[in-house]
Amino acid sequence: MKIINANPGMGTPLTEDETISFLTNSKLNIHIATLDEKGEPIIHPTWYYFDSENKKFYIETSRKSKKIENVNSRDLVYYCVDDPNQPYKGVRGKGKVRIHDNVTHNIPLAEKIMVRYLGSLAHPMATSLMSNVKNRESVILEITPDYYSTWDYGHKKK
Numbered sequence: 001m002k003i004i005n006a007n008p009g010m011g012t013p014l015t016e017d018e019t020i021s022f023l024t025n026s027k028l029n030i031h032i033a034t035l036d037e038k039g040e041p042i043i044h045p046t047w048y049y050f051d052s053e054n055k056k057f058y059i060e061t062s063r064k065s066k067k068i069e070n071v072n073s074r075d076l077v078y079y080c081v082d083d084p085n086q087p088y089k090g091v092r093g094k095g096k097v098r099i100h101d102n103v104t105h106n107i108p109l110a111e112k113i114m115v116r117y118l119g120s121l122a123h124p125m126a127t128s129l130m131s132n133v134k135n136r137e138s139v140i141l142e143i144t145p146d147y148y149s150t151w152d153y154g155h156k157k158k
Helices: 016-025 066-073 103-118 124-134
Strands: 003-005 030-035 041-046 049-051 056-062 076-083 089-100 138-145 148-152
Touching: 016 049, 016 076, 016 089, 016 148, 030 056, 030 066, 041 066, 049 103, 056 066, 056 103, 056 124, 066 089, 066 138, 076 138, 089 103, 103 124, 103 138, 124 138
Parallel strands: 003 148
Antiparallel strands: 030 041, 030 076, 049 056, 056 138, 076 089, 089 138, 089 148
């Protein structure tokens, strides 16, 4: 896991364990940036699941979304997960994105995302979103980060 200090001179970078814990345990949105047909960035805030073993992000989205249209043209995204509360901390970077449309593969990942943000698969929104996955109206994006650029303003500069 390649970790870069996002803001040298201010705070400290997160360690690998802190990065994994932050991405795994927080319920913050991930913001991903894709490029449209003009090469202009579009930011997409969304829910995610971070697999701490293989160090990848997973996002459920409509197969008709602008994210999918953009990713089909260019498989590179920039991402950011940051806590807006003091002490500020976060993780950003860029990575390759892959679209998974196999329902058998996608269901367990989508379930993890729903439970993470909604607390239960019985939640009405989870039921609706899972129906979209099962009906192949949604797909899963898999982001493989090239690096993790991190910051934590809660720690003094070393």
